[in-house]
Amino acid sequence: MPAALPLMYNDVTLHYIALWTFVLGAALIWSVMHLKRNARIRQTAHDVELLRARIRKILQHSREALFGFDLRNGRFDYLSPSCLSLTGYTPEEIGGMKPPELLQRLHPEDREGVFQLISRLRQRTKEREWFGIVEYRFLHRDGQYRSFSDHSHVMYDETGAAVYLSGSVRDVTQVTRLEESLRILEKKFQDSQKMAGLGLLASGIAHDFNNLMTVVLGNAELALLDCGGTDGGVLDEIKRTSLRAAELANQMLVYTGKTSLVVSSINLSVIVKEMGSLLDVSISKKVSIQYCLSENVPLIRGDVSQIRQVAMNLITNASEAIGDRSGVIAISIHEVELKSGELERTFPPGGLPAGSYVRLEVSDTGDGMNEETMQKIFDPLFTTKVTGRGLGLASLLNVVQRHTGAVEVKSEVGHGTVFRVYFPAEEQDGGSNVEETPPSDGEWRGYGTALVADDEEAIRDITAALLERIGFRVITAADGFEIVDLYMEHADDITLLIMDLNMPRLNGIEATLRIRHINPKVPVLFMSGYPREQVMERFGQQPHTDFIRKPFQSDELLAGIRSVLEARR
Numbered sequence: 276m277p278a279a280l281p282l283m284y285n286d287v288t289l290h291y292i293a294l295w296t297f298v299l300g301a302a303l304i305w306s307v308m309h310l311k312r313n314a315r316i317r318q319t320a321h322d323v324e325l326l327r328a329r330i331r332k333i334l335q336h337s338r339e340a341l342f343g344f345d346l347r348n349g350r351f352d353y354l355s356p357s358c359l360s361l362t363g364y365t366p367e368e369i370g371g372m373k374p375p376e377l378l379q380r381l382h383p384e385d386r387e388g389v390f391q392l393i394s395r396l397r398q399r400t401k402e403r404e405w406f407g408i409v410e411y412r413f414l415h416r417d418g419q420y421r422s423f424s425d426h427s428h429v430m431y432d433e434t435g436a437a438v439y440l441s442g443s444v445r446d447v448t449q450v451t452r453l454e455e456s457l458r459i460l461e462k463k464f465q466d467s468q469k470m471a472g473l474g475l476l477a478s479g480i481a482h483d484f485n486n487l488m489t490v491v492l493g494n495a496e497l498a499l500l501d502c503g504g505t506d507g508g509v510l511d512e513i514k515r516t517s518l519r520a521a522e523l524a525n526q527m528l529v530y531t532g533k534t535s536l537v538v539s540s541i542n543l544s545v546i547v548k549e550m551g552s553l554l555d556v557s558i559s560k561k562v563s564i565q566y567c568l569s570e571n572v573p574l575i576r577g578d579v580s581q582i583r584q585v586a587m588n589l590i591t592n593a594s595e596a597i598g599d600r601s602g603v604i605a606i607s608i609h610e611v612e613l614k615s616g617e618l619e620r621t622f623p624p625g626g627l628p629a630g631s632y633v634r635l636e637v638s639d640t641g642d643g644m645n646e647e648t649m650q651k652i653f654d655p656l657f658t659t660k661v662t663g664r665g666l667g668l669a670s671l672l673n674v675v676q677r678h679t680g681a682v683e684v685k686s687e688v689g690h691g692t693v694f695r696v697y698f699p700a701e702e703q704d705g706g707s708n709v710e711e712t713p714p715s716d717g718e719w720r721g722y723g724t725a726l727v728a729d730d731e732e733a734i735r736d737i738t739a740a741l742l743e744r745i746g747f748r749v750i751t752a753a754d755g756f757e758i759v760d761l762y763m764e765h766a767d768d769i770t771l772l773i774m775d776l777n778m779p780r781l782n783g784i785e786a787t788l789r790i791r792h793i794n795p796k797v798p799v800l801f802m803s804g805y806p807r808e809q810v811m812e813r814f815g816q817q818p819h820t821d822f823i824r825k826p827f828q829s830d831e832l833l834a835g836i837r838s839v840l841e842a843r844r
Contacts, residue, residue: 344440349374361423361446363416382412382420396429397437405429410447422451466654478805481524482777485804486731488524489826492517493737496829500744521826522580524804540701541575541582543633544568544608550586551606558594558604567607573700575633581674582698588671589637589694596641596692607636610700618697621681622653622672631700632680638693644686652684671696719837720746723770727751728758728786729802730778734825738773738802741829745836747771755781762790762797769797771836776803787814798839802827 340361343353354366362369369377381389389411396405406428412420427442495513502510551564558564575582593604615629644652653672675682679699686692725747729735732753739749750765752758755778762769772790774783781789787799796819801811804825814820823835 339443339445341443342441346437346440358444361421361444362413380414382414385411399429399431399435399437403431405431421446422448482804484524485521485825486734488517488521489804490731490733490737492521492826492828493734493741497737497740500829517826518828522584538576539579541577541579542572543575543582543635543698544572546579546583547586547606547608547635550583551590554587554590554594558590559597559599561599561601562594562597562604563602564590564604564606567605569607569609572608572610572633573631575678575698576701577678577698578674581677585671585674585696586635588668589635589696592668592694593637593639593641593692596639598641602640605636605638607634609634609636611697613697618681618683621683623676623681627681627697632697633700635696635698636693638691640691643688643690643692645688649684649686653682719833721771721836721840722746724748724750724765724768725771725773725836726758726761726765726769727773728753728755728778728783729775730754731775734775738832741832742773742836745833754778755783755786758786759789763793766794771840772797772799773836774799774801776801776805800835800839 338357339355340358341353341355342351342358344351351366351370354369356366358369359365364372378386378389389409392409399405406426409425409427411423411425413423415421424445424447425442426445427440429437430439430441432438492514495510495517499510499514548566548568551566555564590604590606597604611632611634613627613629613632616626617629618626621627652668654669672682675696675698680697683695683697684692685695721742725742727735727738727742727749728751729738730753735751735753739751742749748768750761750769752761758772758774759781762772772787774787776783778786783801783803787801790797791799798819799814799821801814801820801822802825803822807822807824811820811822819839821835821838823831827835
């Protein structure tokens with residue numbers, strides 16, 4: 276037994292040693308595992324913080340602002356930093372604003388649509404969530420409205436009530452402006468296409484209309500010549516009406532810019548007084564015209580028929596603005612000295628350079644116009660009248676532009692309208708502006724054979740009758756080929772060609788070129804309902820070529836004939 280005690284002691288010792296070794300090993304392993312876990316936690320925390328910093332940086336520099344809004348509390352629980360660049364307000368400032376205050380910052384035109392959307396989304400019956408895009412304008416801190424595109428998401432609880440709103444907001448102001456610019460360009464393109472189509476239509480109508488009026492005016496003149504030049508009654512009225520009808524056709528060409536200016540010195544007061552007296556019988560008897568025309572107003576340079584059209588359009592427009600009520604149209608003409616940039620709002624835009632101008636002012640006591648209507652009154656085919664055509668003011672602006680002038684319009688709803696038209700005053704050189712009076716046509720006689728070509732038989736007959744009265748023998752042709760054949764047959768006798776522009780098979784210009792190949796100096800007088808420049812483009816430099824426009828009077832025909840025959844001599 277005593278010999279066994281050391282052995283037992285050794286076993287116990289070894290047991291304890293083994294136990295402690297195990298405990299120490301386990302503790303060591305646990306410590307290592309704990310240190311590794313803490314290291315992973317610290318690394319994870321570091322990664323999370325790094326990720327948060329990156330997300331903050333991304334959100335701060337993002338073009339979109341993210342938000343979360345608790346609908347139950349009526350407060351934002353998140354706003355990204357980029358809302359400052361979008362709205363000019365910090366997230367804290369936006370978060371402190373109540374919903375009514377935020378809605379009041381919407382553009383007045385957008386509020387109703389947003390209100391309706393909010394009311395519609397407050398309660399859902401089927402969908403648990405709603406996704407959509409809302410576009411509106413928001414008042415920036417700088418006082419300007421910015422266009423926003425809001426991609427929103429609405430969440431609902433079990434009862435279907437909206438509980439949470441989240442989404443992103445992007446500033447699309449530049450895109451909106453670009454779209455608006457594209458719309459404006461598209462409208463201008465459509466207007467130009469419409470103008471081109473109207474130009475072709477107006478040109479064709481004016482041509483046919485002028486042919487008809489040539490027959491009416493020609494027969495009236497033939498009858499008046501038999502009466503000694505005037506009868507003081509029906510024939511004179513037919514002649515006056517025919518000339519007015521011709522001016523109406525000319526107005527269509529002026530509107531489309533397809534007629535040239537026949538420039539002369541014009542006394543604007545005389546033109547306006549003449550048109551006022553003429554229109555006095557056609558406007559309402561309840562409307563009175565008052566004149567304030569300054570004496571010794573400078574002359575202006577322009578086309579008298581087109582200036583007359585301006586006066587007629589202004590007076591007619593003023594009368595229609597008053598309607599059937601009692602009212603006054605006030606017309607004044609004064610000389611004004613304008614400084615550079617003095618006129619801020621004119622049509623066309625840009626004002627007028629400094630200088631001396633003659634101002635025609637026409638005001639009425641009508642209903643007036645709002646700003647939106649004033650911006651459209653010169654648009655083609657725009658009219659506020661039930662029976663209006665929308666051509667009057669459009670053609671007026673066209674004429675004023677061609678005379679290097681401008682129109683100023685002032686109007687207020689319920690207080691009438693004032694139109695001011697500015698024409699540059701003619702410069703005086705100190706010399707005499709009186710032209711020499713040409714010799715009287717009364718005793719002038721034609722000679723030889725005149726060859727008249729027109730596809731309208733009535734026009735051929737009328738022209739032939741007028742030519743025979745002044746001494747010509749007349750041959751007529753119905754188309755270009757026929758007139759070439761007749762000229763080759765009677766070349767030695769023919770002293771004058773009177774040629775329509777549009778004829779079947781061969782037009783007047785082509786026929787003239789063929790005849791001029793035979794005789795380069797044969798006198799040619801073109802007649803057409805189209806503008807002069809369309810006809811004379813090929814022959815403007817040839818002195819023995821001239822043009823008269825349909826419908827023409829007998830004295831205009833005689834003057835044209837003399838010009839080409841005397842140029843040949």
